[in-house]
């Protein structure tokens with residue numbers, strides 16, 4: 001049986017009258033890099049705060065390593081390292097001194113500082129003041145701090161946010177190394193599909209507080225029967241109106257053609273008939289398999305309709 005480092009059931013969360021999370025149930029397999037993907041405002045940070053016991057979701061349940069915070073709070077927190085957006089770093093101290101401040105709080109041997117500096121590849125800059133660090137180096141220092149206790153699970157909220165391309169690549173490689181070489185289970189949030197796609201073994205997609213998909217990334221591709229239909233015709237604007245009236249969603253349009261997701265061959269015939277019956281001239285109909293980006297967009301767009 002698969003074991004889960006994180007398991008939540010039916011998490012609901014309100015900010016006053018606003019429902020930020022709706023029945024969020026997650027299962028994060030031990031050993032996975034689990035991508036928690038959703039647009040801005042989807043509820044990722046709120047979920048992460050609940051996972052770290054910073055917010056409480058009444059009625060729902062949160063288990064980390066099969067234990068709940070009510071009975072095993074300190075045992076759980078010893079096994080979790082977190083990086084939530086920008087880490088708090090004393091800019092007037094060096095990287096090493098920053099780690100020393102935290103080391104004393106978490107009470108691990110001094111030798112661990114060199115170990116984590118090596119893991120995040122900051123050894124050469126360890127004695128520079130943090131005010132001279134790039135954002136990517138600050139993020140890696142934050143991760144080094146989270147690694148001091150050698151936790152089993154890392155929870156990272158948008159760890160590549162704001163980084164330049166080389167910082168993004170370094171952070172991505174670091175996350176993969178932490179998973180493969182150091183055996184960490186990694187839960188990481190992002191609003192960028194291509195980021196998650198390059199890293200994650202498993203994924204959950206959240207939008208407007210609801211989990212829309214959960215499972216392997218490949219399952220998302222295979223599970224989606226959707227393909228895209230490109231229609232070339234004479235009056236695109238009129239065609240858009242006709243198809244919207246027929247309950248189709250248009251994903252793209254330009255002067256000569258439009259693109260819409262379709263689920264079956266019958267829908268192709270139906271689209272064609274609607275357009276011809278409306279007096280339009282259809283010059284071409286062609287289908288392509290949807291890429292992951294448009295599967296994601298379609299999933300998250302459905303809720304807005």
Ligand SMILES: Nc1ncnc2c1ncn2[C@@H]1O[C@H](COP(=O)(O)OP(=O)(O)OP(=O)(O)O)[C@@H](O)[C@H]1O
Pocket residue numbers: 015018020038039040041042043044045046047191
């Ligand atoms: N303190 C708060 N008070 C009221 N509403 C809030 C508060 N914090 C978040 N929200 C709202 O709850 C929803 C979920 O926010 P959350 O920060 O969890 O989203 P997110 O997926 O992490 O987005 P982002 O990537 O933009 O941080 C959003 O609509 C947000 O505006």
